[in-house]
Amino acid sequence: MAFNAEIARKDFPIFEEKMRGKPLVFLDSAASAQKPRAVIDAMARFYSTSYANIHRGVYELSERATGAFEGTREKARAFLNAPEAREIVFVRGTTEAINLVAATFGRTHIGADDEVLITHMEHHSNIVPWQLLCEEKGARLRVAPIDDRGALDVEAFGKLLTPRTKLAAISHVSNALGTVNPVSELVELAHAAGVPVLIDGAQAVPHQAVDVQALGCDFYAFSSHKVFGPSGVGVLWGKAEHLEAMPPYQSGGEMILTVSFEGSTWNEIPHKFEAGTPDIGGVVGLGAALDYVTGLGLDAISAHESELLAYASQALETVRGLRLIGTAPHKASVLSFVLDGIHPHDIGTILDQEGIAVRTGHHCAQPVMQRFDVPATARASLALYNTRADVDALVAGLERVRGVFAR
Numbered sequence: 001m002a003f004n005a006e007i008a009r010k011d012f013p014i015f016e017e018k019m020r021g022k023p024l025v026f027l028d029s030a031a032s033a034q035k036p037r038a039v040i041d042a043m044a045r046f047y048s049t050s051y052a053n054i055h056r057g058v059y060e061l062s063e064r065a066t067g068a069f070e071g072t073r074e075k076a077r078a079f080l081n082a083p084e085a086r087e088i089v090f091v092r093g094t095t096e097a098i099n100l101v102a103a104t105f106g107r108t109h110i111g112a113d114d115e116v117l118i119t120h121m122e123h124h125s126n127i128v129p130w131q132l133l134c135e136e137k138g139a140r141l142r143v144a145p146i147d148d149r150g151a152l153d154v155e156a157f158g159k160l161l162t163p164r165t166k167l168a169a170i171s172h173v174s175n176a177l178g179t180v181n182p183v184s185e186l187v188e189l190a191h192a193a194g195v196p197v198l199i200d201g202a203q204a205v206p207h208q209a210v211d212v213q214a215l216g217c218d219f220y221a222f223s224s225h226k227v228f229g230p231s232g233v234g235v236l237w238g239k240a241e242h243l244e245a246m247p248p249y250q251s252g253g254e255m256i257l258t259v260s261f262e263g264s265t266w267n268e269i270p271h272k273f274e275a276g277t278p279d280i281g282g283v284v285g286l287g288a289a290l291d292y293v294t295g296l297g298l299d300a301i302s303a304h305e306s307e308l309l310a311y312a313s314q315a316l317e318t319v320r321g322l323r324l325i326g327t328a329p330h331k332a333s334v335l336s337f338v339l340d341g342i343h344p345h346d347i348g349t350i351l352d353q354e355g356i357a358v359r360t361g362h363h364c365a366q367p368v369m370q371r372f373d374v375p376a377t378a379r380a381s382l383a384l385y386n387t388r389a390d391v392d393a394l395v396a397g398l399e400r401v402r403g404v405f406a407r
């Protein structure tokens, strides 16, 4: 059956709630997505029937829990089309995935006068870990520029790849601008210069199918909560050759093979990077979320959202004094904007009175705000459950905002 957002929306119990006495218009999925009943039920079922600690128990319940946990590893492998399930490391989210790579791969490969290349549109979580690493090592952070539409300057990116560049870390989709980067092209350029590439996929995986083998990257990170799963869980995929060569990240139980007071040895990947008891129920919920989006079909979701993004971009242009921040030719899901003379926080507060949830602020991308010379933006972000009615409600809400300030 063809994808139908009206029908998919019924899978999300939250839409039965009223906000400020009105139907919820949820336009903040880039911050965190709502959860379908399939995820909520899978977690409740897991805790009701299969919960125990994993990997260590010889009893049936622990085997069930381990099976469910490891089942998600295979689902995540298939979701990213990764070659092997042992290349999937469970982490807390994209932020931890990037910190893990900085603390292990980064500390090993980046030394004094080396360079890490990022772009001007990165989320703080793909800036600050590299900044700290560069400070520690006496290395330099280089930043590829973006143009006035928020598109990456690919030529400049290519020129910034030098023999000193030891890693490129780039977002697949920008959370503040919606720009979709040409990641396979960037990976090709980087690899031609011998530079490995980490991709921050936090804003990509809810909106499009991702194939890490086709992209050719070295690391790919995403968060469960943005792809309709629970918060507190995420995935780092890395090529086995990298993961095997990397030193451990956190240490303790589970990540070891042997421990004595003289020294310890490390478990195989991915367990080497999974110290301590993980968020077992969260990982099971992530598995249900991946089943859910895969069941709907990411290509169908992507087609629906592209159509809706085009509709929303046109509709917002009818609002007097509105300026879209981020108009790259290739965009996904995000509409960041400012309204002449009205602070974004006021926009958010007035829209809230109508039951409309948008994000306002710097979106953890302060350099993007600096680039466009705005202190903040209002951001409406779309997901599979949004419809034209949501966009129409936003436009009507913005007219109300203008009305309030015209008085």
Ligand code: PMP
Pocket: 030, 031, 092, 093, 094, 095, 096, 123, 125, 126, 171, 173, 174, 175, 200, 202, 203, 223, 225, 364
């Ligand atoms: N990268 C991007 C592009 C993001 O949008 C976000 C979340 N806003 C992150 C990284 C960080 O994700 P998390 O907070 O789930 O670790």
